Amino acid sequence: MTLSLDYAALSDIGKRHNNEDSAYAGPHLLLLADGMGGAAAGEVASAAAVQVIRRLDKPGISGEDMIEALAGAVHRANERLSELVEEDPEREGMGSTVTALMFDGVQLGLAHLGDSRAYRMRGGQLQQLSHDHTFVQSLVDEGRISAEEAFTHPHRNLILRVLDGRPDSDPDLEILDVQAGDRLMLCSDGLPDYVSDRQIAASMSDGTPDSVVVELITHALEAQSNDNITCVVADVVETEPVSGTAPQLVGAAAELAQGGTGRGDPTVVVRRGDGDDRLGGAAGHLDPEELRYAPRAPKRFLWLRRLAVLIVALALIGGGGWLAYGWTQKQYYVGTDGDYVAIFKGVDDEIPGLTLSNMYEKQTLQVDKLPTYSREQVEGNIQADDLAAAREIVSELQRTAAECAAKAAKQTPKPTPAPTTPTASGKPPVSTPPKTPITTPVSTPASTPSSTPDGTVNPDDCDGVR
Structure with a gap:
């Protein structure tokens, strides 16, 4: 049964x-x-x-x-x-x-x-x-x-x-x-x-x-x-x-x-x-x-959760990137724009598709008026804490250039006229070119310019000024 x-x-x-x-x-x-x-x-x-x-x-x-x-x-x-x-x-x-x-x-x-x-x-x-x-x-x-x-x-x-x-x-x-x-x-x-x-x-x-x-x-x-x-x-x-x-x-x-x-x-x-x-x-x-x-x-709606996580991550990255970009635009440095010294806003760096710096002020100071050491510093960019500090650096560079120019002017020799002696015949004296003393060149070792706290050089170190 x-x-x-x-x-x-x-x-x-x-x-x-x-x-x-x-x-x-x-x-x-x-x-x-x-x-x-x-x-x-x-x-x-x-x-x-x-x-x-x-x-x-x-x-x-x-x-x-x-x-x-x-x-x-x-x-x-x-x-x-x-x-x-x-x-x-x-x-x-x-x-x-x-x-x-x-x-x-x-x-x-x-x-x-x-x-x-x-x-x-x-x-x-x-x-x-x-x-x-x-x-x-x-x-x-x-x-x-x-x-x-x-x-x-x-x-x-x-x-x-x-x-x-x-x-x-x-x-x-x-x-x-x-x-x-x-x-x-x-x-x-x-x-x-x-x-x-x-x-x-x-x-x-x-x-x-x-x-x-x-x-x-x-x-x-x-x-x-x-x-x-x-x-x-x-x-x-x-x-x-x-x-x-x-x-x-x-x-x-x-x-x-x-x-x-x-x-x-x-x-x-x-x-x-x-x-x-x-x-x-x-x-x-x-x-x-x-x-x-x-x-x-949870394992349901995995695609939705992953999308939400991705959106949050992108938002955090985007927010962090925006904050980082904002920080770069508060920075300044002194560099060169062609033959002249200039103040730049931003940071000297490159990101594909994004400009991190722009010229803020172009100065009248020519780069070749600076001594070698200062010129190399400017060409390599001098960082500044803010705009006021950047302008102070430019002022020091201008002072250095001016003092170097003044020193160069003082060291330029002036031509001395030859003395004239009357002759008995009453004829004009014959001009005799002065004798150029023969000197033996002495090799002087190049000195490294001493820099001031803002990155410029002392006026005693004016080598390389053009």
Whole structure:
């Protein structure tokens, strides 16, 4: 006889203001999604995931084909979340767990991403089928803490992998055996974070799927669970599926499908016990959903973000370049413009396509009227702190040129007339050219001009004046 599922699903808003859990139970599919993050979009994320993946609840998919079908459905759900964020950027950061069991009458196909859980009760033994993608589970896997310590760890709500619209949101996939008498259960973390495996096993060991989901949620509420609590329970039975059995949709997916907001009344009203927060200490004041999963660098709209970064970088470069150019236009130096000394505004440098200096004042001082040392300085440009300093340099150069010119005038020899002696004959005297004394040239070593503080030379060093 073909195996079939007898199922029930229930969701409670718990102590929260809205229900971000969504779940679905049908003849061929059990599915649970726990939404989180974003601008009040956790319920949107979980509902979208369930609405896409629930389409797998149909006959004709079996064996290894279930794995391919589950993988494709999860990826399509991931793409749907990406589309929702593009439609409303305020949803950036939303995500959802996904735990699904696909049933073909012989085997189960498991797809899992996040920290919602899948359990199987067989022969009185409770077995967790899924593996949590959480920080504390990674510590348990590494042997750094025990499973008991993970149950009370202050960061047990930190989830590392979720369905969030990013391309690396790949689920765990597995084929599982199934047999008559098995009891399957999917739940959001609002149950196992507050109810022990021992108590879960005790509740699942008896009763119908309908009574079990109520009992499990009641235990979570009495344990002061401050999260939404959602459970799907299904018995594997040796009976033909009842024709026309209606699938069950609960939580945010059901409310949004009916035009709600995901913020309605609890699915079932049960008495809540009073007591202190089980987290205790500073961690007890933190809302676990605020630390639901580790933030990751956004990967959506990469081209837009890169363009924005490029624009900012160009703006900074442009702004810095403009400030640098403004600084150059406050600088002055003394140089040459053809044969004359001139004052230039800017800096003596070149950038392709940009002029960094212009002649500001052309002087009447000729360059060749300066001694060699001063001329070389001017031709190499003399930097000045400001315009006044540049004009002072020009004044010193003019003074040097004037003093060198005066010194040269004093050293120029004047011709001496030859003396005349009258002769006895009364004839005019014969002019005898003066004898030029023969001198031996003495080689004098060239002296280096001594410069004044402004870069000009002392008037004693006037060599090279033309």
